[in-house]
Amino acid sequence: MTKLQTGYIIFAVLTALVFLSTSSVSVTLGFLFLFGTPLFFMKALPAYATHLNYFNKYIFLLICTFIFVFLITPILIIMPLSFNAEPYFTFT
Amino acid sequence: MQDSSTTTPETLVTADGVPLKQKLIQSTRRARWRALLLTLPLVIFVLVSFIFPIGQMLLRSVNNDTASSVLPNFTIAIKDWDEQGLPPEQTIKLFVLDMQEAREKREIGKTVGNLATRINYEIPGSRSLFTSSSRKLARVTEGPYTEALLEISEKWDNPVLWRSLKRATSDFTPYFYMAALDLKYDDEGNITEADELYQIYVSNFFKTLRLSATITFICLLLAFPVSYLLSTLPLKTSNLLMILVLLPFWTSLLVRTTAWIAILQTEGIINDILVFIGLVGDDGRVQMIYNQTGTIIAMVHILLPFMILPLFSVMKTIPPSYMRAASSMGAKTFTAFRRVYFPLTLPGIAAGTLLVFILAIGYYITPALVGGEDGLLISNLIAYHIQKSLNWSLGAALGSLLLVIVLVLYWLYNKIVGIEKLSFG
Numbered sequence: 001m002t003k004l005q006t007g008y009i010i011f012a013v014l015t016a017l018v019f020l021s022t023s024s025v026s027v028t029l030g031f032l033f034l035f036g037t038p039l040f041f042m043k044a045l046p047a048y049a050t051h052l053n054y055f056n057k058y059i060f061l062l063i064c065t066f067i068f069v070f071l072i073t074p075i076l077i078i079m080p081l082s083f084n085a086e087p088y089f090t091f092t
Numbered sequence: 093m094q095d096s097s098t099t100t101p102e103t104l105v106t107a108d109g110v111p112l113k114q115k116l117i118q119s120t121r122r123a124r125w126r127a128l129l130l131t132l133p134l135v136i137f138v139l140v141s142f143i144f145p146i147g148q149m150l151l152r153s154v155n156n157d158t159a160s161s162v163l164p165n166f167t168i169a170i171k172d173w174d175e176q177g178l179p180p181e182q183t184i185k186l187f188v189l190d191m192q193e194a195r196e197k198r199e200i201g202k203t204v205g206n207l208a209t210r211i212n213y214e215i216p217g218s219r220s221l222f223t224s225s226s227r228k229l230a231r232v233t234e235g236p237y238t239e240a241l242l243e244i245s246e247k248w249d250n251p252v253l254w255r256s257l258k259r260a261t262s263d264f265t266p267y268f269y270m271a272a273l274d275l276k277y278d279d280e281g282n283i284t285e286a287d288e289l290y291q292i293y294v295s296n297f298f299k300t301l302r303l304s305a306t307i308t309f310i311c312l313l314l315a316f317p318v319s320y321l322l323s324t325l326p327l328k329t330s331n332l333l334m335i336l337v338l339l340p341f342w343t344s345l346l347v348r349t350t351a352w353i354a355i356l357q358t359e360g361i362i363n364d365i366l367v368f369i370g371l372v373g374d375d376g377r378v379q380m381i382y383n384q385t386g387t388i389i390a391m392v393h394i395l396l397p398f399m400i401l402p403l404f405s406v407m408k409t410i411p412p413s414y415m416r417a418a419s420s421m422g423a424k425t426f427t428a429f430r431r432v433y434f435p436l437t438l439p440g441i442a443a444g445t446l447l448v449f450i451l452a453i454g455y456y457i458t459p460a461l462v463g464g465e466d467g468l469l470i471s472n473l474i475a476y477h478i479q480k481s482l483n484w485s486l487g488a489a490l491g492s493l494l495l496v497i498v499l500v501l502y503w504l505y506n507k508i509v510g511i512e513k514l515s516f517g
Contacts, residue, residue, distance in 0.1 A: 027369065041329075064321045067314050068336050074351035074393060075339050077361065081354055 003054050004044055011039055034069070038062045146495070153488035156265035159257065162207040163190040167261040175255055175281070178238065185237040191229050207260075213483065214256045214267065214277065221247050252279045268489035293473065293490065297497070300470040303387065304452035308399075310392045311448050312441065315399035319440075322400075323407035341397040349461045352390040356381040356462070382464025390462045395451055399444040406440030442509045450498055470494055 014035070019028040038061030045053055104112040160167040169183040178184070194204050208222035225244050232240045241248045259265065259277070270276060270283060274291040278284045285291070318337070322330045340348060355361045358377045366372045380386060410433065418428035456471040463472065470490060477487035505511070 022369075060317060061321070063317050067318050068333070070314070070393065071340055071396060072336050074348050074355065075343055077354055078347060078351050081351075 002044065003049070003051060004042060006051075007039060007042065007054060007058065011036065034065065035062065037065050149488045149491050152485055153268050153492045154264045154266070155485065156210075156260065156263060156267070158201075158206050158210040159260035160263065161202045162194045162204065163187060163261065166190045170254075170258045170261055173254070173258060175251070175258065177251060178249065179254055181236060181238050184241060185235060188229055188232060188237045188241065191226055192232075195226050195230060210260055211253075211256060213271070213486075214260070215253060218247075218253065221245055255281050268485040269493070271486055272489040272493055293470075296468070296470050296473055297493070300453060301497070303384065303391075303467075303469065304449050307388055307391050307395060307452045308445050308449045310388070311396050311399040312445060314392070314396060315403050315444065316437075319400050319403035319407050322404050323410075324412065337397055337400050340393065345394065345457055346461075348394060349390055349458050352386070352393065352462060353381060356386055356389065381462050382467070384463075384467040386462040386464065387459045387467030387469075390458050391452060391455060394458060395448045398447045398451060402443040402447065403437065403440040406437055406443075410436045438509075442505075446502075446505060449501070453498060454494065 015028060015032055018031045019025075022028065038058055041061055042054075042058060045057065106112055106115050163186075165186040166183065169186045170179060173179045173183060179187075191204060194202060194207070204222055204226040208219040211222065212219040225241070225248070228244045229241075247253065256277070259267070259281070267277075271286075272293050274286045274294045275283050276286045276290075322333055322337075325333065353360075357363070358379060358381075360381075362380065363372075363377045367374050367377065372378060380389070414432050414436070415428050418432045419425070423431065453469075454471050455469060456475060459467055459469045460472050460475070463469070471494075474487045474490045474494070477483045477490065
């Protein structure tokens with residue numbers, strides 16, 4: 001089993017744990033998106049890379065994902081907002 | 093054929109005997125004029141749209157011609173007053189006559205109202221004294237004028253008021269700069285600190301500097317990993333991710349700021365999520381907007397692309413083999429980053445921080461919309477004085493001080509980092 005596959009399995013277990021503890025689909029989907037995206041973009045590192053290297057790389061990609069979400073959320077948020085019938089900013 | 097030995101070897105001349113250097117200048121003169129003419133539209137544009145308004149602002153911040161244009165004769169007479177007790181009868185007579193004339197002529201910018209507003213800056217509450225006295229003074233036709241004035245209002249029996257009037261008649265005044273630095277004239281005419289209630293500008297300047305520094309630092313922290321990722325990814329992926337950076341850049345400033353209101357308000361998305369997860373109760377929603385937090389979050393989002401783009405373009409030029417070479421020579425990852433990669437990114441960091449900091453220090457729209465009361469910057473106070481209180485001179489003085497601060501920071505930056513290190517890639 002490669003080190004990347006170990007990561008996939010750990011992530012799957014964590015997702016299951018999140019779903020079991022919150023029993024909410026939306027929270028699980030949010031977790032899946034936020035923490036799965038960096039995993040999706042992970043590539044196999046050189047053969048000498050240790051588990052710690054993989055973990056560091058994952059944390060780095062996770063931080064980048066958060067920053068990209070921070071950058072793009074205000075742009076996307078106005079789309080559902082434009083269907084708003086209320087006088088002030090509320091999601092209907 | 094002419095003998096070449098007749099000319100000295102130092103001055104080369106052309107066939108018709110003119111020195112070569114002079115001939116060369118002559119022949120390139122037309123080209124130089126043409127080049128100058130081509131830059132003329134830009135020079136005129138910069139002069140008209142930039143240099144001239146800044147000059148106007150600097151002039152406006154010290155200009156003090158209201159009183160001397162409303163009271164021309166009094167202005168000359170008051171110069172001889174020794175500032176003890178009331179001015180002599182002759183001076184007060186000129187004051188009354190000037191007031192009467194200003195009331196009759198009603199020239200724009202030269203009315204008693206303008207004068208009253210000007211004195212009211214220094215002595216709050218004196219505005220009504222001037223306007224009501226002006227009305228009653230119209231009936232005064234003969235002396236003694238001092239008694240007539242005191243009969244109208246006891247408040248004229250006040251040397252502080254006359255001293256303030258005397259100061260107001262000089263052509264230039266440091267008063268607005270003093271006001272912008274929380275200073276004022278006391279009753280004896282000395283410069284002292286303003287009342288504690290009115291000390292708002294200096295603390296606001298410091299708050300602006302502090303917030304701008306915080307925003308710049310957060311921007312740098314967020315931009316560094318993203319730029320590194322973008323510069324190391326294959327071109328196809330990085331182009332795709334670059335859109336995520338550029339999309340906020342292309343969206344209107346107002347749209348983004350309004351979106352942040354929708355996200356951060358107490359009934360907004362983040363609070364809804366926090367309540368949904370159960371981190372906070374429904375009655376304990378976090379106030380994240382209309383304070384400094386809101387200003388920082390929204391401004392970091394808006395200014396982040398200005399940090400990412402120069403950092404990215406500099407990191408793009410750093411060959412990845414440098415880091416590998418450092419590793420092969422025994423450097424740990426962190427050491428290789430600190431000793432090799434980080435110094436190479438310094439030009440980008442320099443450019444990004446300078447850009448973000450100078451943009452942040454004069455930012456207006458975002459703090460005005462999401463800043464509430466606490467998160468207002470100095471630019472909002474300037475806008476207040478230009479648009480609401482109509483004390484343009486104070487607004488100009490604050491603006492000039494801001495300009496000076498930026499220039500000093502630029503000079504410091506040049507001393508510490510060196511402006512030649514600046515690189516946008």
